[in-house]
Amino acid sequence: MKLDVIFRVAAKIFIPFMLVFALYVQFHGDFGPGGGFQAGVVAAAMVIFYAIIFGLDAAQRIFPQRLVELMVPAGVAIFAGVGVVSLFLGSEYLDYSRLLHDPVHGQHIGILLVEIGVLVTVAGTMVAIFYSFIGRGR
Amino acid sequence: MDLLQAIVAHYNHWIIIFLMVSGLYIVVARGNMIKKLVGLGLFQTSVYLLYLSPGKILGGTPPIISEQHTVYSNPLPHVLILTAIVVGVATLALGLALVVRINEAFGTIEEDEIFAGEEDE
Amino acid sequence: MVLLTLLAAITVGIVRMRNLFAVVVLGGIYSFLMASVMIVLDAVDVAMTEASVGAGISTVLMLAALHLTKTEEAVPTHTPLLPLFVAVATGIVLVFGTFALPSFGVAETPMNMHVAPYYLQNSIPDTSVPNVVTSVLSSYRGFDTLGETTVIFTAGIAVLMLLKGKRELKPGPKRRRIRR
Structure with missing residues (x-):
């Protein structure tokens, strides 16, 4: 797909900032607005933006279809895995208090891990859906 | 004066009901399937507002705890709606995928034309 | 407003x-x-x-x-009078119901007195996370969120099943009949 040079340069400038913003939203979600759902959607929007400007093939070289489809179940596995780990450490399922020596820190780290799981699933699902819609049109 | 107070107190509910009813109307009256999905989205967003607006407390701030504030709006509906939005877009994508497949099988996305085609058989 | x-x-x-x-x-x-x-x-x-x-x-x-x-979008073939009637009737019933609801922005409603103050007070001591929405989302109601993530996972898999793979080029019998 040949597009105007302005689009390409603007995309190249914007995309790193979009990724940084997604990570900021992810890891600052404890203190300000944000969290796994929003960060996942912003990260997926970055991939979709890249695919719109540079074409589907270029996007699939960087984020291959297999990786994206792997991300969909991997996030759920991370989320459920945290629950199972807390089960083995002697507390209830998805109760993060025993993840670290201190219950409060355990809760905090548990929230971060779970949010990463949510991020992976949401981003993977959105990109996979987008790929399948666009791939259908060709 | 009473009327004015009633309007101010319930304006949010009335707008929510208007959005809900127009979503319902689109889903029932229009035969185009993508339009139906848009109507479903309207209905859905009206439910988001229905959950969020009673949680707002006048003079409250967003529920991020800090030293300067004491009154916070209710965080529980925010949590429910946050997940509902993302689930909503996932189900919307599923609906669109079904519409695309219907278009490939029948060559149209209008309900009436599909029914007409089936009656001919 | x-x-x-x-x-x-x-x-x-x-x-x-x-x-x-x-x-x-x-x-x-x-x-x-x-x-x-x-x-x-x-x-x-x-x-x-x-x-x-x-x-x-x-x-x-x-x-x-x-x-x-x-x-x-195609022009609809039948009149939209019945759906319009259904929609307006539903709307009137719902508006009648709103007069029993608490008015906008009041703090002392049952919804705001029930479980929300517990979350607001205990978020910092329990989890040290100031954003209450995040702590409720992933800690107090983590099970809910696991369910939501599973729903997204399921929807993604369903879309992949429906749309992946090559498009079948042979048109079915129904397709030709409609296109005549």
């Missing part, structure tokens, strides 16, 4: 418009307005999600689906 009125105006546009492309673009505007309303309602997390999901992802998906189908 102004924002809510604008939302209603956009809705009228969406109902009346027959060009689906315009409907989708209006839907994007609707989502941004909805996000602004949510900021006014103090739901900053939700507003962020709505702005990125409603105006971003779902608009892109709708446009992709329009690309695969048609962009013009």
Whole structure:
């Protein structure tokens, strides 16, 4: 797909900032607005933006279809895995208090891990859906 | 004066009901399937507002705890709606995928034309 | 209040418009307005999600689906009187119901007195996370969120099943009959 040079340069400038913003939203979600759902959607929007400007093939070289489809179940596995780990450490399922020596820190780290799981699933699902819609049109 | 107070107190509910009813109307009256999905989205967003607006407390701030504030709006509906939005877009994508497949099988996305085609058989 | 009125105006546009492309673009505007309303309602997390999901992802998906189908809606064959009647009747019943609801912005409603103060007071001592929405989402109600993630996972798998693979080029018998 040949597009105007302005689009390409603007995309190249914007995309790193979009990724940084997604990570900021992810890891600052404890203190300000944000969290796994929003960060996942912003990260997926970055991939979709890249695919719109540079074409589907270029996007699939960087984020291959297999990786994206792997991300969909991997996030759920991370989320459920945290629950199972807390089960083995002697507390209830998805109760993060025993993840670290201190219950409060355990809760905090548990929230971060779970949010990463949510991020992976949401981003993977959105990109996979987008790929399948666009791939259908060709 | 009473009327004015009633309007101010319930304006949010009335707008929510208007959005809900127009979503319902689109889903029932229009035969185009993508339009139906848009109507479903309207209905859905009206439910988001229905959950969020009673949680707002006048003079409250967003529920991020800090030293300067004491009154916070209710965080529980925010949590429910946050997940509902993302689930909503996932189900919307599923609906669109079904519409695309219907278009490939029948060559149209209008309900009436599909029914007409089936009656001919 | 102004924002809510604008939302209603956009809705009228969406109902009346027959060009689906315009409907989708209006839907994007609707989502941004909805996000602004949510900021006014103090739901900053939700507003962020709505702005990125409603105006971003779902608009892109709708446009992709329009690309695969048609962009013009057919003129309806039967009169919309019955659906209109059903919709208006439902609306009147619902408006009648609103007079029993608590008015806007009051703090002493049952909803705001029940379990929310517990979350607001205990979030910092329990989890050291100041954003109560995050702590409720992933700690107090982690099981809910696991369920939601599973729903997204299931929907993604279903879309992949429906749309992946090559398009079958042979047209079915129904397709030819309709196209005549």
